[in-house]
Amino acid sequence: MDTSQIVYDCINGDERAFRRLVDLHADFAYAVACRMVNDEDEAKDIVQETFISVWRSLGKFDPARCFKSWLYRIIVNKCMDVLRKRKKTTFLHIEMNDQLVAVLERSGNQEDHLNKKELERLIEIATQKLSPKQKAVFVLSELEGLSHDEIVEITKMGKDAIKSNLNHAKRSIGRMIEKYL
Amino acid sequence: MDQERKYRKFIELLKANQPELDNKAELTEGIMKKIGKGDKQPSLLERVDDVLFFWTRSNLWSVGMSTAAVLLIVFFISEQTMLNRRIEDLESKILIIQPVEGGGSQTNFSQQILMKILIKNAETIDSITLYKSDLNRLLRDHMELLDRFEQLKGEGVKERPQKETQRNAERGSKNELLEL
Incomplete structure (x- = not known):
C-alpha cells in the first residue's frame, strides 16, 4: 500500500x-x-x-x-x-574534542561510527552559533539532501534567504570546526 | 582548504551516523494512545455539526432555543386553528357555481343562464363565487321572469295570426305605394 x-x-x-x-x-x-x-x-x-x-x-x-x-x-x-x-548554551565540553578530532582526521569515513554522545557533541560544537533558520536550512539542504525548491516549500522562505542562510551556516560550521576540532 | 576538507568530512560523518530511534514501538504506542484520547480527528459530519451547531453545546442557549421552539409551535397551532375557524365561517356564507355543459335539470339550466347574465364571456370562466342569499334572490327573480314569460308566450300564440295578417296588409299597401 x-x-x-x-x-x-x-x-x-x-x-x-x-x-x-x-x-x-x-x-x-x-x-x-x-x-x-x-x-x-x-x-x-x-x-x-x-x-x-x-x-x-x-x-x-x-x-x-x-x-x-x-x-x-x-x-x-x-x-x-x-x-x-x-536558552543559548555558552559552555563547551572540551574533553571529547580529541576523539572527534581523531574521527575527522581519519580517512575512510564510511566506516567511522560515532556513538550517540559523540554525535550529539559533534553537532553541538559545529552548529552552536547557528540561528534556528540557519539550522533548518543546513539540515534540510546538507544532511537531508533536499533541493532549494523543496526547502522553499517546507520553510516558506525565499530562495535568496535560503541561499544566504545556507552560506552563513556553512561558514559558521567551518569556523567552529577549525576552532574547536 | 583544510577547513573545507574538515567541513566535508563533518557532513559525511553526520550523514553516515543518522540518528536512530531505539524504541519506535513505544513512541508509536504513545502517539496512538494520545490520538485515541480525545485527540481523534473528527469526521466531516462532525466538523460540519461543530461549525453549525457549536452554540447548542451551551446549556443556556439550548434551554432558550428549546423554549423558543415550543412557543413557536404553540403560536403556529393557535394561528392554524384560528384560520380554520375563519375558513369554515366563510365557507358557510358562500356557494361555488360551476357552469354545466349541456344542462339538464332546471337548476343547472338556471345557473347557466345566470352566468350568461352576470358574465359577458361566461365560456372562458370555469367558476364564479356568489353569496348564497344573492343567488337565491336572483334565481327567484329569474324563475318569476320565466313564469311570466311562459304566461306571455301562451297569450301571444292566440293573438299572433291576427296581428301578423294586419302587419302584412299594412306592409303590402306600403309596397304598392312605393311601386306607384
Whole structure:
C-alpha cells in the first residue's frame, strides 16, 4: 500500500492506517528532529507532537500533495519553536574534542561510527552559533539532501534567504570546526 | 582548504551516523494512545455539526432555543386553528357555481343562464363565487321572469295570426305605394 492510500485512509479516520503511517515515517521524523534540536528526548517529544498535529490536521491536507513535504514542514516548525525557546548554551565540553578530532582526521569515513554522545557533541560544537533558520536550512539542504525548491516549500522562505542562510551556516560550521576540532 | 576538507568530512560523518530511534514501538504506542484520547480527528459530519451547531453545546442557549421552539409551535397551532375557524365561517356564507355543459335539470339550466347574465364571456370562466342569499334572490327573480314569460308566450300564440295578417296588409299597401 502506498503512502497516498494510507494518508487517504487516515483522512477517513482509520486509526490502523495512521499507525502504519507513523511506523513508516517515525524514523525519518526522528532523524530530522534529532539533527535539528540535537537532543534525543526533545526529538522524541517533537516526533510525538508532530504526529498528533498530523492526525488533527489531516482534514486540511490535500492528498494530491506530497505527504513527506508536509511532514517535513510540521517537524521543522516544531523544531524551530523548540530552538527559539531554548536558552543559548555558552559552555563547551572540551574533553571529547580529541576523539572527534581523531574521527575527522581519519580517512575512510564510511566506516567511522560515532556513538550517540559523540554525535550529539559533534553537532553541538559545529552548529552552536547557528540561528534556528540557519539550522533548518543546513539540515534540510546538507544532511537531508533536499533541493532549494523543496526547502522553499517546507520553510516558506525565499530562495535568496535560503541561499544566504545556507552560506552563513556553512561558514559558521567551518569556523567552529577549525576552532574547536 | 583544510577547513573545507574538515567541513566535508563533518557532513559525511553526520550523514553516515543518522540518528536512530531505539524504541519506535513505544513512541508509536504513545502517539496512538494520545490520538485515541480525545485527540481523534473528527469526521466531516462532525466538523460540519461543530461549525453549525457549536452554540447548542451551551446549556443556556439550548434551554432558550428549546423554549423558543415550543412557543413557536404553540403560536403556529393557535394561528392554524384560528384560520380554520375563519375558513369554515366563510365557507358557510358562500356557494361555488360551476357552469354545466349541456344542462339538464332546471337548476343547472338556471345557473347557466345566470352566468350568461352576470358574465359577458361566461365560456372562458370555469367558476364564479356568489353569496348564497344573492343567488337565491336572483334565481327567484329569474324563475318569476320565466313564469311570466311562459304566461306571455301562451297569450301571444292566440293573438299572433291576427296581428301578423294586419302587419302584412299594412306592409303590402306600403309596397304598392312605393311601386306607384
